[in-house]
Amino acid sequence: HIPHYPRAQEGTCKKTTVAILGGGVAGITAAQALSNASVHDFAIIEYRDTLGGRAWHEPFGKNKDGKPYIIEMGANWVQGLGNPGGPQNPIWELAQKYNLKTHYSNYDNVSTYNQHGYSDYSHLLDESAAATDIASAKAGEILRNNLQDQTAQTGLALGGWNPKKHDMEAQASNFSPLESSLVFGMASTNFTSNTFSDHDNFVFDQRGFNTIFLSEAATFLKKDDPRVHLNTQVVDIAYSDEGVTIHNKDGSCITAAYAVCTFSLGVLQNNAWKQTAIQKFAMGTYTKIFMQFNETFWPENTQYFLYADPLQRGWYPIFQSLSMPEFIPESNILFVTVTNELAWRAERQSDEHTRGEIMDVLRKMFPEKTIPEPTAFLYPRWSTEPWAYGSYSNWPPATSLEEHENLRANTGRLWFAGEATSPTYFGFLQGAWYEGRDAGRQIAAIMQNRCVHVNSTKLRECGPRRHYAILHGTSPFKDYAAVNGWGGNSFLDTNPE
Numbered sequence: 407h408i409p410h411y412p413r414a415q416e417g418t419c420k421k422t423t424v425a426i427l428g429g430g431v432a433g434i435t436a437a438q439a440l441s442n443a444s445v446h447d448f449a450i451i452e453y454r455d456t457l458g459g460r461a462w463h464e465p466f467g468k469n470k471d472g473k474p475y476i477i478e479m480g481a482n483w484v485q486g487l488g489n490p491g492g493p494q495n496p497i498w499e500l501a502q503k504y505n506l507k508t509h510y511s512n513y514d515n516v517s518t519y520n521q522h523g524y525s526d527y528s529h530l531l532d533e534s535a536a537a538t539d540i541a542s543a544k545a546g547e548i549l550r551n552n553l554q555d556q557t558a559q560t561g562l563a564l565g566g567w568n569p570k571k572h573d574m575e576a577q578a579s580n581f582s583p584l585e586s587s588l589v590f591g592m593a594s595t596n597f598t599s600n601t602f603s604d605h606d607n608f609v610f611d612q613r614g615f616n617t618i619f620l621s622e623a624a625t626f627l628k629k630d631d632p633r634v635h636l637n638t639q640v641v642d643i644a645y646s647d648e649g650v651t652i653h654n655k656d657g658s659c660i661t662a663a664y665a666v667c668t669f670s671l672g673v674l675q676n677n678a679w680k681q682t683a684i685q686k687f688a689m690g691t692y693t694k695i696f697m698q699f700n701e702t703f704w705p706e707n708t709q710y711f712l713y714a715d716p717l718q719r720g721w722y723p724i725f726q727s728l729s730m731p732e733f734i735p736e737s738n739i740l741f742v743t744v745t746n747e748l749a750w751r752a753e754r755q756s757d758e759h760t761r762g763e764i765m766d767v768l769r770k771m772f773p774e775k776t777i778p779e780p781t782a783f784l785y786p787r788w789s790t791e792p793w794a795y796g797s798y799s800n801w802p803p804a805t806s807l808e809e810h811e812n813l814r815a816n817t818g819r820l821w822f823a824g825e826a827t828s829p830t831y832f833g834f835l836q837g838a839w840y841e842g843r844d845a846g847r848q849i850a851a852i853m854q855n856r857c858v859h860v861n862s863t864k865l866r867e868c869g870p871r872r873h874y875a876i877l878h879g880t881s882p883f884k885d886y887a888a889v890n891g892w893g894g895n896s897f898l899d900t901n902p903e
């Protein structure tokens with residue numbers, strides 16, 4: 407399946423001990439772990455012109471002095487901070503270390519709208535939240551007793567949330583993806599909000615979110631470090647039990663004793679490298695569409711605006727204001743988020759078409775206002791970006807921990823790390839952070855003939871990762887252990903209330 411590119415002979419390839427494929431958060435923590443274990447001979451190969459990966463920002467619009475603002479195309483929240491005395495989210499620790507500008511994201515500060523303007527259906531948000539709690543308890547029961555997984559939708563329905571197809575305000579009040587695994591979706595939410603905390607902070611730092619990752623990288627990489635190869639696209643990876651050879655689009659190649667591939671699940675699905683487990687998991691898309699206006703015509707002290715479209719669930723459903731006093735006051739920036747089908751649709755459309763649809767919605771939400779056209783308009787096309795092919799991974803129903811371990815397992819000397827390989831924090835920056843660190847540590851330990859602690863647990867592991875040749879329908883409770891990357895307990899809640 408691999409297109410033909412000019413190829414160097416293997417003998418002429420550059421040699422390194424560990425090749426780190428991708429310089430996102432996982433690539434950076436893999437390199438840091440190797441450095442900490444005194445493995446300094448590594449190469450980071452990165453498609454883009456910067457490190458940071460999906461922590462990606464762009465200049466947008468302009469302020470009073472004509473200078474652009476910085477907006478986040480990708481990761482935008484530190485999700486789960488850390489309770490006093492409890493474990494701290496490593497991303498929150500970095501945010502504090504580098505004084506990242508963030509503010510508490512108050513999901514209760516929401517106003518609700520439909521096609522006729524303001525309409526208070528906030529009680530539906532409370533009802534849906536109550537059903538989610540019941541669904542979460544059901545998910546725990548399924549996991550503990552090795553029962554069959556269900557969809558998120560089934561879990562919500564069993565919790566009492568079963569909106570009629572024509573009740574669009576109710577449809578808008580729960581915007582979670584319904585066709586995902588109940589057990590693993592709930593476990594992931596619980597790991598982040600129970601282990602760390604149920605507070606999320608929104609990031610609006612004008613250096614960009616990735617400043618914390620670039621600053622951390624600068625603690626062990628030199629300026630213009632020759633080990634970092636930017637603007638280099640990997641097109642082929644050949645692996646065996648002896649080593650790994652990487653071919654790049656520009657015709658260059660690298661041979662390494664070991665490699666860690668941190669490419670997104672979307673990139674893996676678009677290549678022929680390791681298809682068994684990869685196709686089982688799903689890549690979701692989360693697209694933020696940014697608009698700047700010459701005035702803030704929406705209520706100034708509201709963070710979130712929910713819109714219930716009369717015809718289609720998920721039609722430009724959540725608007726967020728950056729113009730609030732606590733964020734970037736007077737920026738007059740508003741953004742709206744679409745996901746999956748509606749995101750893919752918007753990403754296929756021209757800017758003009760999408761802008762027209764959004765303006766139509768805003769005019770319905772605020773019928774009493776004369777709404778001007780935006781002065782700036784920008785959105786990423788995550789589903790077609792060749793270095794990401796989507797936003798972050800998701801577990802469809804009927805996936806098992808064993809199958810996920812196969813996604814995570816090394817094939818020969820090629821290891822995998824990144825957001826998607828974390829069974830506990832997939833979809834989050836902390837997932838990428840832990841997984842990169844773990845792969846770097848494990849590879850260093852194997853090279854140095856020693857064992858190492860698995861992620862945050864006290865368990866020691868020696869040698870390569872487990873691979874399941876025979877997949878069972880569900881996984882017994884005892885398998886939810888560090889050996890399968892399950893570092894911790896999704897049932898513990900450190901939140902005070």
Ligand SMILES: Cc1cc2nc3c(=O)[nH]c(=O)nc-3n(C[C@H](O)[C@H](O)[C@H](O)COP(=O)(O)OP(=O)(O)OC[C@H]3O[C@@H](n4cnc5c(N)ncnc54)[C@H](O)[C@@H]3O)c2cc1C
Nearest residue numbers: 428430431432453459460481482483640797824825835838
């Ligand atoms: C829109 C969006 C919103 C999000 N919101 C949040 C949030 O609010 N909070 C949160 O915690 N997480 C959020 N996430 C998830 C978070 O961004 C990711 O979990 C994390 O950044 C993934 O890091 P990674 O290192 O695993 O992968 P990546 O960041 O994708 O790193 C992989 C690197 O590999 C490079 N690469 C890919 N293909 C090739 C190739 N062929 N050759 C060379 N290099 C290649 C890429 O350029 C990239 O730099 C969001 C993600 C998106 C997209």
